[in-house]
Amino acid sequence: MGDVMNKFQRKLTAVAVGMMLSASVLAQTGPVDLDIAPQPLGQALNALARQSGAQIVFVSEVTVGKSAPAIKGKMTVREALDRLLEDSGLRIQASDERTFAVVPAGTAAAGESVLPVVNVSATTGDLPSAYAGGQVARGGNVGMLGNTNFMDTPFNQTSYTSKAIEDQQARSLSDLLIDDPSVRLSSARTNINEDFSIRGFTVASQDVALNGMYGLMPYFRVPVEMAERVEVLKGPSALLNGMPTSGNVGGAINVVPKRAHDEPLTRVTANYVSDSIGGGQVDIGRRFGERKEFGVRFNGAYRDGDTAIDKQQQEDQVYALALDYRGERLRTSLDLIYQKQDIDRVVRQFQVNSGLTAMPKVPDSDLNYPGYGRSETTDKTIVARAEYDVTDDVTIYGGVGNRRHSMDALAGNPELLDTAGNFNSAPAWQLFDVKDESYEAGANVRFNTGSIKHKLALNYSRVEQNQDIYMTFFAPRNSNLYAPIYSDTPSVAGLNPQKLPYIETTLTSYALADTLSFMDDKVKLTLGARHQNVEQQNYEFGTGVPGQPYDKSAVTPVVGVVVQPSDGLSLYANYIEGLSPGAIAPIGTTNAGTIFSPYKTKQYEVGTKLDWGRFATTVSVFQIERPSATTFNNVFSVNGEQRNRGVELNVFGEVAKHVRLIGGAAYTQGKLTRAAGGVNEGNDAVAVPRWQANLGIDWDNVFTPGLGLNARVVYTGDQYVDSANNLEIPSWTRFDVGARYQTRIGSKPVTFRANIENVFDKDYWASSNAGYLYVGAPRTFLLSATVDF
Structure with missing residues (x-):
C-alpha cells in the first residue's frame, strides 16, 4: 500500500492525473437523486460524478480490483462516496462541497484539503479538465508551450469538449465553432470545402492541426466524431504552432483526438438529419494491462441520404482508430483516420460580376446553386507520437505523420450578373491530390534560477506538401437565383486526365521559448522566437513546367505576460506575429518571377480573464496588421495592408444552478490602411462585419428529471462584398433550439437528442474574406439516440 500511496502523491502533484467529470447537472450541496448499479469501483465513481455533477479525482490504480455496492435514492455526494468506499481501504479528501479526491487511507492527515484541481495545468500528459458545465475545458494546448490553464495563458483561447460536440450533434467543425462570436463559417455548409473566418481573417480547413501538427487533418472538411477537444486560439500564432501551409493568420484550430479512458466504453448512436439522411456512430474504448497501460479507441460514423438542399444527396464515412501506451515515463500513441465524403449537386460559392451595382435579394436557401455538380473527397492519415520524461x-x-488527400469534383462557381438574380457558371472537372509529411520534435524543461521559475520549450517542425492537379472546363450555363435551372452534371467519358505537379512546399522551423514565473507565480512572462524557412516550387498550370524556385526565411517573436493580482483574476498582454509565404510576381507584370520575403502579420493584444468559480468571462482588445501584395501600373509588389481592430467578450460555465451559458460578442473594425496607388485606401475590409454575437443557454429542467433544453442565437452584422464598398449584404440572425432526455432502458443509459438549426428558416447572404458569397443553410432537423452498453 505504501508504494501505491507514493505513486498517487507523485502523480497528483505533477499532473493531477485522474478523471474529473462534470455532468449536465450542477452538483448540489444538498441531497441528489442517485441510481448506481453494483459495479467496479472506478466505474461507480464515474457514474456518481455524472449523476451529481461533482468533480471526483482519483488515480485508476487505487481502484483496481475493488467493487462498489449499489446505491439508490436521495443523498449528498459525501454520503454516496462513504457508501461506495466502505471497506475499500480508501478515503475522501474534499476541497469544497463539489470537489473530492479518492486516496489511499494513509495518504495524508485527516482534514487535509485536496490539491486545488481547478487550477491544474501541465506542459505534457493529461488534458486540462472540463470547466463547470462541461462545454469547454479549463485550458488547452498552446502550441509548443503545451497544455496550459486558460487563466495562465497570455492569449484568447477556447477549448471545446466532446460533450459540446455530442449535445450539439455536430457533424463537422462548422457545427461546433458557431458557438464562438469571433469565428464564422466562410463557405457554404455543403460546399466542397469548409473554411472559417477568425478575427476577420480566413482560416482554411487544410490548416487545422492534429495534436499541434499541421498537414494531417482532412484537407477540405474536418470531422469531429474522433475529437476529444477542439481548441481555438485567436490571432496569429507562428511562434506557437509554426506556419500553416496556406499561411493563415486569423487563428489556430487544433483537434485533440480521443483516447481510451480507464473504464470500458461501448457507445452506439443512431441519427437522422433532414431531409432524409440516416446513419449511425460507434465509439468503443478499452484499456489493457496490469496498470491499464495500453489503450484502444475506435470511432466510426456513416451517414447517407438527401440533405435539406433541394435535389442534393450526401454520403459521409469517418473511421478513426487511436492506440496509446502510457507507462511510468514513456507515453506513445498511434492515430489512423479515414474520411470519405460524396456530395451530389454540391453547392458552390458566388462570385460578383464587376458590373453589379447592387446586391440582389437573397434567394430561398432550400434551392440548389448552381444546380449541378458533384464532389468526391478521400483523406487518409496516420500519425505516431511519443514523449518521454527524462527526469x-x-x-x-x-x-511523425502522413496524410493523403484526393478529390474528384465537377462543379462551377456561379457569377452574379445583375440585381434580377441572373447568373452563369462554367463547369470544371478537377482532380486534385495532396500528399503531406509532417514532423515534430521538442523538449520541455523546468528549472529555477533563484526565486524565478522557468518553463523552457524547444521545438522543431517540418511539413512537406506536394500538390498535383488536373482541370478542364465545359461550356458555361445560365440560371437564376429565384428560378434555378437544374441540369445534368457534364459527362467526362472519353477524357484522358493527367494530373501534373502544381505546388511543392516545405516548411521548416526551429523555436525556443521560456515562460518565467515571478512572485509566487502571480506574474508570468513568456519570451520566444521561431526561425521559419519556406521553400516552394511552383509549376505552370496545365503544362507542369517548373517556375522559379522559392527559398526564404524569417524570424517571428512573441512576448506574453500574465499578471494575477488575486485568485480568479488574470490580466494579460501579448505581441505575436504570423507568417505567410511571400508572393511571386505573376507572368505579365514587369517584374514577373520576383520572389518576395514571407509576409509578417503583427498582433497586439491586451485582456482580462475572470474565473468566478463556476462561470468565467474574458475580455480582449486586439489589433492585427497584415500586409498584402497586388499589381499596380503593371508592377507587382507588397503594397497593401489590412488592419483589424476589435474587442471580444467571451462567457462560459454555469451562471446558476442547472443553467449553463456559452457565447459572447465581438466588435471588429477592418480597414484597408494601405493600398496600391491609394485606391480604396481607408475603406472597410471585405467580409469583416462590425458586430458578431452568440449566446447559447442550456437548462436542466428540474421539473422533469433527465430532461435538458437548450437554445442559441447567432447574430452577424452587415458587411461589404467588395473593396470599393459599393456592394453590401445585410445583417442576419439565426435561432437554434434543442432538447435531450437521459433515461435508462433496462440497465442501459440512453440519451435522446433533438436539435433544430435555423428554426425560423431564415434566408441570408453570408460572405468570405476572399469576397465570395454563399447562401446560409436552411432549417435543419437533427435527431439521435445514444446507448451505452
Whole structure:
C-alpha cells in the first residue's frame, strides 16, 4: 500500500492525473437523486460524478480490483462516496462541497484539503479538465508551450469538449465553432470545402492541426466524431504552432483526438438529419494491462441520404482508430483516420460580376446553386507520437505523420450578373491530390534560477506538401437565383486526365521559448522566437513546367505576460506575429518571377480573464496588421495592408444552478490602411462585419428529471462584398433550439437528442474574406439516440 500511496502523491502533484467529470447537472450541496448499479469501483465513481455533477479525482490504480455496492435514492455526494468506499481501504479528501479526491487511507492527515484541481495545468500528459458545465475545458494546448490553464495563458483561447460536440450533434467543425462570436463559417455548409473566418481573417480547413501538427487533418472538411477537444486560439500564432501551409493568420484550430479512458466504453448512436439522411456512430474504448497501460479507441460514423438542399444527396464515412501506451515515463500513441465524403449537386460559392451595382435579394436557401455538380473527397492519415520524461523536470517528445488527400469534383462557381438574380457558371472537372509529411520534435524543461521559475520549450517542425492537379472546363450555363435551372452534371467519358505537379512546399522551423514565473507565480512572462524557412516550387498550370524556385526565411517573436493580482483574476498582454509565404510576381507584370520575403502579420493584444468559480468571462482588445501584395501600373509588389481592430467578450460555465451559458460578442473594425496607388485606401475590409454575437443557454429542467433544453442565437452584422464598398449584404440572425432526455432502458443509459438549426428558416447572404458569397443553410432537423452498453 505504501508504494501505491507514493505513486498517487507523485502523480497528483505533477499532473493531477485522474478523471474529473462534470455532468449536465450542477452538483448540489444538498441531497441528489442517485441510481448506481453494483459495479467496479472506478466505474461507480464515474457514474456518481455524472449523476451529481461533482468533480471526483482519483488515480485508476487505487481502484483496481475493488467493487462498489449499489446505491439508490436521495443523498449528498459525501454520503454516496462513504457508501461506495466502505471497506475499500480508501478515503475522501474534499476541497469544497463539489470537489473530492479518492486516496489511499494513509495518504495524508485527516482534514487535509485536496490539491486545488481547478487550477491544474501541465506542459505534457493529461488534458486540462472540463470547466463547470462541461462545454469547454479549463485550458488547452498552446502550441509548443503545451497544455496550459486558460487563466495562465497570455492569449484568447477556447477549448471545446466532446460533450459540446455530442449535445450539439455536430457533424463537422462548422457545427461546433458557431458557438464562438469571433469565428464564422466562410463557405457554404455543403460546399466542397469548409473554411472559417477568425478575427476577420480566413482560416482554411487544410490548416487545422492534429495534436499541434499541421498537414494531417482532412484537407477540405474536418470531422469531429474522433475529437476529444477542439481548441481555438485567436490571432496569429507562428511562434506557437509554426506556419500553416496556406499561411493563415486569423487563428489556430487544433483537434485533440480521443483516447481510451480507464473504464470500458461501448457507445452506439443512431441519427437522422433532414431531409432524409440516416446513419449511425460507434465509439468503443478499452484499456489493457496490469496498470491499464495500453489503450484502444475506435470511432466510426456513416451517414447517407438527401440533405435539406433541394435535389442534393450526401454520403459521409469517418473511421478513426487511436492506440496509446502510457507507462511510468514513456507515453506513445498511434492515430489512423479515414474520411470519405460524396456530395451530389454540391453547392458552390458566388462570385460578383464587376458590373453589379447592387446586391440582389437573397434567394430561398432550400434551392440548389448552381444546380449541378458533384464532389468526391478521400483523406487518409496516420500519425505516431511519443514523449518521454527524462527526469521529473525534463520531457522530450516527437511525432511523425502522413496524410493523403484526393478529390474528384465537377462543379462551377456561379457569377452574379445583375440585381434580377441572373447568373452563369462554367463547369470544371478537377482532380486534385495532396500528399503531406509532417514532423515534430521538442523538449520541455523546468528549472529555477533563484526565486524565478522557468518553463523552457524547444521545438522543431517540418511539413512537406506536394500538390498535383488536373482541370478542364465545359461550356458555361445560365440560371437564376429565384428560378434555378437544374441540369445534368457534364459527362467526362472519353477524357484522358493527367494530373501534373502544381505546388511543392516545405516548411521548416526551429523555436525556443521560456515562460518565467515571478512572485509566487502571480506574474508570468513568456519570451520566444521561431526561425521559419519556406521553400516552394511552383509549376505552370496545365503544362507542369517548373517556375522559379522559392527559398526564404524569417524570424517571428512573441512576448506574453500574465499578471494575477488575486485568485480568479488574470490580466494579460501579448505581441505575436504570423507568417505567410511571400508572393511571386505573376507572368505579365514587369517584374514577373520576383520572389518576395514571407509576409509578417503583427498582433497586439491586451485582456482580462475572470474565473468566478463556476462561470468565467474574458475580455480582449486586439489589433492585427497584415500586409498584402497586388499589381499596380503593371508592377507587382507588397503594397497593401489590412488592419483589424476589435474587442471580444467571451462567457462560459454555469451562471446558476442547472443553467449553463456559452457565447459572447465581438466588435471588429477592418480597414484597408494601405493600398496600391491609394485606391480604396481607408475603406472597410471585405467580409469583416462590425458586430458578431452568440449566446447559447442550456437548462436542466428540474421539473422533469433527465430532461435538458437548450437554445442559441447567432447574430452577424452587415458587411461589404467588395473593396470599393459599393456592394453590401445585410445583417442576419439565426435561432437554434434543442432538447435531450437521459433515461435508462433496462440497465442501459440512453440519451435522446433533438436539435433544430435555423428554426425560423431564415434566408441570408453570408460572405468570405476572399469576397465570395454563399447562401446560409436552411432549417435543419437533427435527431439521435445514444446507448451505452
